[in-house]
Amino acid sequence: MSVSGDRARRHTRYFLNWARAAAPVHLGADVDMTRIEEHRAAAREAGRRYSVVSYLLYAAGRIVARHPEARAMARGVLRPRTAALPDVAAKLALDRRTEGGERVVLTAVLPRMDVASLTEIQDLVDLCRESDPHDLPGAAAVRLLSQLPPPVGELVFRLGVRSPGARAQRLGTFAVSSLGHRVVDVFHSYGGTAVTFCAGRVADRAVVRGGRxxxxxxxxxGLTFDHRVLDGAAAADVLDGVVKRLEGWHGDLSGTRGEPRDGAGIRPARSGDRPGGPLGTSP
Structure with missing residues (x-):
């Protein structure tokens, strides 16, 4: 790899070294995307495009907002504890190229994921994907890390994510990564947050509905959770809530907020392949 390529990925190395302190555990579930795909098709006919990532950001933001343990961070070594993170912001991983042509992973923190509409989220995603990498939020910090000597750069990175406020600002309160643009069905990554959502491709598969x-x-x-911050049962609740939000999607194209009709966050849907009841309902 060239010297410039090495510099372009320094921020990733600093993150990976810092992330070794985490205790990542991986969960996974299949999501019936029928309602999402119907909504996307109707939107395209109306002249609007929504990416699968935007639906995931929308659903995850609402569910994470209901689970304080899913938006916290581990602190301390001699006296381990957890600290709450402010707001509900998502760290979105982006596959971008630098001016020199190097392919690198950059990230952008998207705020207000608990209240932003689907259209607002899509606008943010489009802005991050289409804007110059130098204009992304946090781009100046990435450039600084690439220019500093490695020991100094790594120290600066660690200090920059030490406090809850700085952590939320630079890494978000939950993370989303997608490889759905390729033939990837399952993958797991750790985004430096209590929970990280990992989306594979959407593909036709066999499901059972009404015995057929x-x-x-x-x-x-996939959902990767930091076991230092929350336990498996709580993480499973978060994943279950996001799956139900996606499978029970309900929204019109005027508001496109996808809000469910009941207080539990799940709108009753057609019979499906989930044990215990119709698709999108609790057992």
Whole structure:
């Protein structure tokens, strides 16, 4: 790798070295994306495009807002404890190229994921994907890290994510990563947050509805959680809530907020392949 390429990835190395202190555990679930794909198709006919990532950001933001343990951070070594993070912001991983042509992972923190509409989220995603890498939020910090000598750069990175406020500002309160643009069904990554959502591709698969096998668009969704911050049962609740939000999607194209009709966050839907009841309902 060239010297410039090494510099372009220094921020990633600093993050990986820092992330070794975490205790990542991986969960996974299949998501029936029928309602999402219907909504996307209707939106395209109306002249609007929504990415799968935007639906995931929307659903995850609402669910993480309901689970304080999913937006916290581990602190301390001699006296381990957790600290709450302010707001609900998502760290979105982006595949971008530098001016020199090097392919690198950059990130952008998207605020207000608990209240932003689907259209607002899509606008933010488009802005991050289409803007110059130098204009991304946090780009100046990445450039600084690439210019500092490695020992100094790593220290600066660690100090920059030490406090809860700085952590939320630079790494978000939950993370989202997607490899759905390729033939990737399942993957797991750790984004430096209590929970990280990892989306694979949407592909037609066999599901059972009403005792019959039918084809449906299905996405494998992974969730990596930091076991220092929350336990498996709580993480499973978060993943379950996001899956139900996606499978029970309900929204019109005028508001496109996808708000469910009941207070539990799940709108009753058609019979599906989930044990215990119709698709999108609790057992």
């Amino acid at each position: 096998v039918v084809a449906a668009p299905v996405m494998s969704l």
